[in-house]
Amino acid sequence: MKNCMVQKKISKGCPQGSASGPGFWNLLYNSLLLQIEYTKHTKAIAYADDLMILVKEKPQIEVENYASIETQKVAKWARNNKMCFNDQKSKVTIITKKRPKNRRDFKIFLNNKTLQQEDTIKYLGITIDRRFNFNHHIDNITGKCIKIIHTLSKCAKINWGLRYDLLRIIDNGAILPILSYGAPVWIEGLQRKHNATKFKRVQRLINMKIARAYRTTSYEALCVLKGITPILIELRNQVKIYYNTRGNTQIGMYYAQYTIANGTTQLTQ
16 A cells, blocks of 8 residues: 555544543644754654754854744644644753853744743753753752652661661662663763762662661672662663664663764754
8 A cells, every 4th residue: 555645624622631632642743743844954853742843053143043943833833733832831952062152042932932041951851951961960860869768768767667678669669760761861971970979879878778777888888788789880781771672782881872063952842
């Protein structure tokens, strides 16, 4: 059967939470990604109803021009499909390894309103910063885990409290998923010593609760006592499995290799 395309105007929606809602949404949203003719400088990425537009160009004025052109296309598509993107929730950030001589806010428009520019942007649970080093993301997830562990410390003392096996379940079911979420994206950030130390600190705190150990016990000794894989090795193994299952063998030393092109990248949600 030859490939064919069928188009039909949509005049009615469907209730939120309905069984067929996601399927209808995919059919509708598919045209935003495939039928709009973006420029060669642009790449559109979408997951569910979260849209990210990336524009790559060197001069700042060129980035502004191309990004504004793309947002106009997206806004027109939304109007034609009786929708509207929220300009209050849409953010702009610039990603570059260079320090701009004269830093000023980008003027990107959506719905005839200037989008707010921020130094970081959160997309699908991962915080992306302007240097693309993921320091902010690592700070967020390690800080979140430390709060959880301090809450557990109220009911997991040395001589009483939660049992060892329950703490292991909490570690594997709550702490580790938070620390490892999206690891293939930001794993290179752990090559910086201060970021790796933050992960070790989190694992050391939970290991002390599991082993009922004293504060003077070293991180390495805690991992050996309870047979727990060091967090850095665990994350590298997960990244290796992720790329191996997708047939990517160019990962060297369990790290995904990323290349950041020189110039400026514009992200708009």
